[in-house]
Amino acid sequence: xxxxxxxxxxxxxxxxxxxxxxxxxxxxxxxxxxxxxxxxxxxxxxxxxxxxxxxxxxxxxxxxxxxxxxxxxxxxxxxxxxxxxxxxxxxxxxxxxxxxxxxxxxxxxxxxxxxxxxxxxxxxxxxxxxxxxxxxxxxxxxxxxxxxxxxxxxxxxxxxxxxxxxxxxxxxxxxxxxxxxx
Ligand SMILES: [Zn+2]
Numbered sequence: 374x375x376x377x378x379x380x381x382x383x384x385x386x387x388x389x390x391x392x393x394x395x396x397x398x399x400x401x402x403x404x405x406x407x408x409x410x411x412x413x414x415x416x417x418x419x420x421x422x423x424x425x426x427x428x429x430x431x432x433x434x435x436x437x438x439x440x441x442x443x444x445x446x447x448x449x450x451x452x453x454x455x456x457x458x459x460x461x462x463x464x465x466x467x468x469x470x471x472x473x474x475x476x477x478x479x480x481x482x483x484x485x486x487x488x489x490x491x492x493x494x495x496x497x498x499x500x501x502x503x504x505x506x507x508x509x510x511x512x513x514x515x516x517x518x519x520x521x522x523x524x525x526x527x528x529x530x531x532x533x534x535x536x537x538x539x540x541x542x543x544x545x546x547x548x549x550x551x552x553x554x555x
Contacts, residue, residue: 374497378518379485381504385460386476388421390430397425399477402459406434406451413440417451419462432472434462464505478507486518496554506546511539519553529553 388400400421409416415438418431434451435443450458462468463476482505491497501514515535516526529535530542537551 374491374494376491376497376499377487378499378501378514379487379504380482380501380507380509380514381485382460382478382481382507383483384481386463386478386481386507387424388432388463389475389477390421390473392423392426392428392430394428395423395426397423399424400430400474402432402463403429404456404459405454406458407431408448408451410440414438415440415443415448419459419468432462432468432474434468436471460505478509482507482509484514484517489520492520496552498550498552500548500550502548503546508544508546510544511537511541511549511551515541515551515553529555 385402388402389398390400391398392400401424403420403422405420407418407420415435416433417435419434421430421432422428423430447458469475491499499515499518501511512523512526512530515521516523519526521529526535527542534554535541535551537549539545539549539551541551
């Protein structure tokens with residue numbers, strides 16, 4: 374029996390970034406953009422707020438770009454404070470590197486197993502698909518999705534009853550499959 378599981382975001386992740394005004398290291402995207410045009414050059418930022426004190430941080434989206442080099446659709450979305458654009462930009466590796474931010478996905482995702490009809494099967498093949506690059510431990514997903522304890526999952530791996538081409542004990546943020554034989 375082949376099952377498809379999905380790891381899906383439930384809200385925006387927090388940004389890991391040190392606050393200049395307090396000891397906090399977490400920011401929340403405000404959902405608002407600021408666009409500044411100066412002599413045909415455009416800067417754009419995503420505004421984020423410190424999760425503890427509310428201090429504003431500017432996450433650079435565009436830096437001194439000529440108007441002509443920017444897709445009009447992107448400018449429209451920036452001016453409209455498009456919520457989908459916030460999610461896209463936070464996950465953009467270029468934006469992450471430029472601003473030296475990483476994402477904190479704790480409590481911002483869920484596992485969708487599409488029902489519990491797999492729980493009583495002797496053998497299941499599961500394809501796990503990620504709707505966003507959310508780093509999770511496969512052993513944790515499997516425990517949750519199969520109604521097992523982490524210790525039981527570890528035992529099944531040791532006994533060769535839970536197999537995968539990927540290392541299940543590490544962290545992953547991309548699609549993988551596993552087979553469980555009980
Ligand atoms: Zn702060």
